[in-house]
Amino acid sequence: MAFSLLDTAPAAALYTLGILVPLALLYLSHQVAFHPLSAYPGPLIAKFTNAYGAFHVVRRCMHLATYNDHLKYGSVVRLGPNRLVFNTATAVHDIYSNARVNKGHSYSYVNRSGNPSMWSTLDRETHHRKRKLVGPVVSERSMRAFEPIMSAAMDVFLRQLLESSQQGRLVNMTERCERLAVDIVGLLAFGYPLNTQTEETNKLVPDSLKNLSTLSTLIMAWPATRIVAPLVGWLGRKRAATFHLALRKMIGARMALPKDAKHDFYALATGETSPGEQGLNAAELWPEAVFFIAAGGGTVNTAMTASFFYLSRHSAVYAQLAEEIRTTFSSGREIRQGPRLAGCKYLRAVIDEVLRIAPASLAYTWREQDAASAAAGETLVVDGHVIPPGTEVAVNLYALLHNAEYFPEPFNFQPERWLAPEHETDQEREVRATMRRAFQPFLLGDRGCAGKAMAYLELSMALAKTIWYFDFEKAPGEAGKVGEGMPGRTGWRGNKMSFSCTTVLSSATTVQT
Numbered sequence: 001m002a003f004s005l006l007d008t009a010p011a012a013a014l015y016t017l018g019i020l021v022p023l024a025l026l027y028l029s030h031q032v033a034f035h036p037l038s039a040y041p042g043p044l045i046a047k048f049t050n051a052y053g054a055f056h057v058v059r060r061c062m063h064l065a066t067y068n069d070h071l072k073y074g075s076v077v078r079l080g081p082n083r084l085v086f087n088t089a090t091a092v093h094d095i096y097s098n099a100r101v102n103k104g105h106s107y108s109y110v111n112r113s114g115n116p117s118m119w120s121t122l123d124r125e126t127h128h129r130k131r132k133l134v135g136p137v138v139s140e141r142s143m144r145a146f147e148p149i150m151s152a153a154m155d156v157f158l159r160q161l162l163e164s165s166q167q168g169r170l171v172n173m174t175e176r177c178e179r180l181a182v183d184i185v186g187l188l189a190f191g192y193p194l195n196t197q198t199e200e201t202n203k204l205v206p207d208s209l210k211n212l213s214t215l216s217t218l219i220m221a222w223p224a225t226r227i228v229a230p231l232v233g234w235l236g237r238k239r240a241a242t243f244h245l246a247l248r249k250m251i252g253a254r255m256a257l258p259k260d261a262k263h264d265f266y267a268l269a270t271g272e273t274s275p276g277e278q279g280l281n282a283a284e285l286w287p288e289a290v291f292f293i294a295a296g297g298g299t300v301n302t303a304m305t306a307s308f309f310y311l312s313r314h315s316a317v318y319a320q321l322a323e324e325i326r327t328t329f330s331s332g333r334e335i336r337q338g339p340r341l342a343g344c345k346y347l348r349a350v351i352d353e354v355l356r357i358a359p360a361s362l363a364y365t366w367r368e369q370d371a372a373s374a375a376a377g378e379t380l381v382v383d384g385h386v387i388p389p390g391t392e393v394a395v396n397l398y399a400l401l402h403n404a405e406y407f408p409e410p411f412n413f414q415p416e417r418w419l420a421p422e423h424e425t426d427q428e429r430e431v432r433a434t435m436r437r438a439f440q441p442f443l444l445g446d447r448g449c450a451g452k453a454m455a456y457l458e459l460s461m462a463l464a465k466t467i468w469y470f471d472f473e474k475a476p477g478e479a480g481k482v483g484e485g486m487p488g489r490t491g492w493r494g495n496k497m498s499f500s501c502t503t504v505l506s507s508a509t510t511v512q513t
């Protein structure tokens with residue numbers, strides 16, 4: 001019997017190959033020649049598999065690969081079997097500000113608990129309800145009440161900078177900014193002092209969130225990788241358990257207090273939020289808490305760190321900003337939300353330029369035509385292209401915000417581009433209006449960033465206060481090279497004046513000043 005099996009094995013293998021090879025060829029030729037997206041240019045491998053995107057996510061340079069793909073293939077690129085990416089101002093509006101568009105189905109793969117957050121849910125009603133609850137937490141009005149709490153966390157940041165400067169120590173601003181941003185968002189989420197600036201106990205919270213972000217970015221780039229998520233979860237189970245314990249402690253501590261004891265997410269978005277309206281329930285709190293801290297921590301941290309990076313390398317910009325802050329305010333205490341801070345036009349130009357040159361959100365924010373819209377026979381048109389239903393579309397913010405058509409010399413840090421010249425011609429005004437239209441670091445529409453007002457306030461206060469109290473500069477020697485592009489590397493990563501970002505949902509690398 002064993003002999004006869006061995007005898008027939010080669011023939012069986014041949015038959016199998018005879019079936020598989022034509023099937024594979026059929027699939028490959030369909031993807032290249034007959035697929036509805038076959039006419040769109042892009043890397044050959046991306047026509048067959050989303051592994052192309054995943055490969056660049058693992059290398060943490062998906063945004064750079066996409067930027068280069070746009071240079072090579074044009075303003076629309078096929079980046080996966082059923083995916084198109086764009087880098088134009090029209091596309092960003094057509095996609096993200098469009099009632100026919102919903103979040104792409106890739107988002108559904110990132111929530112493994114079965115209880116999606118407002119960010120990952122595809123269900124419009126659930127999203128609408130949650131957004132209505134979360135909106136007031138991060139609104140300008142809410143920020144007025146929260147500002148003293150934010151200010152107190154910044155005082156810790158400033159005191160620590162003072163201590164370091166008195167001792168003549170170099171400061172790793174990535175770490176300091178990360179700890180500040182996480183402490184602030186922890187206070188807004190659950191009125192809970194994570195105290196990462198002063199203690200190590202909760203440092204695992206931002207670390208674990210970064211790992212979760214990386215995993216989510218990978219899964220969204222190549223949804224097939226979700227099959228390894230349980231294995232990754234198993235390998236990181238000890239860390240995850242400690243992380244969940246920290247979260248439980250935070251939520252438990254807050255729930256033990258009366259609901260209105262603090263001005264935070266818990267007070268504003270849970271229980272009865274207005275007569276007859278129920279806020280988030282206990283099961284919904286978990287995913288929202290995790291997302292909220294990730295959304296508000298990593299992003300602001302990236303922008304803050306990048307601000308210090310660029311300011312320490314552009315002395316003229318630094319001097320002009322210092323002049324504005326030091327002549328507008330007569331004490332650091334005066335730096336708070338209000339018309340004087342909002343009137344600091346150069347500060348706003350610096351922040352906008354940082355958000356453009358080092359966007360905090362680098363990963364793909366996939367969208368697709370809403371199922372109901374497709375069923376009703378409506379068409380989705382992006383930048384003049386009719387998009388077949390089931391196609392995921394996106395604008396990569398890095399590629400858009402470095403598109404030289406809107407932002408001349410895109411790799412140069414030029415806050416002046418955001419300021420109107422004294423005698424602006426009609427043509428110049430039009431160019432600036434187009435640039436503004438393309439400038440969407442928070443995206444737009446009902447799924448755009450809910451925390452934009454908070455982000456601007458936090459960044460404005462942190463930068464203005466630091467500049468008011470301190471002079472800072474790039475560290476000497478090797479330490480000063482941290483975060484810089486390295487000469488010899490390709491593209492702008494070889495540019496010493498460029499801040500090195502990596503592709504995760506929110507990201508930051510290191511800079512020392």
Ligand code: HEM
Nearest residue numbers: 118119295296299300360361365442443447449450451455
């Ligand atoms: C520089 C700072 C920030 C930037 C650049 C930024 C950018 C973004 C972007 C691009 C999205 C859309 C993500 C997607 O579609 O997948 C988003 C969503 C969101 N952001 Fe921000 N963000 C920032 C800060 C914040 C802060 C401080 C908070 C609040 C604590 C926040 C809360 C949110 C929320 C709740 C969403 C989900 C909105 C929804 O799905 O309806 N963000 N943000």
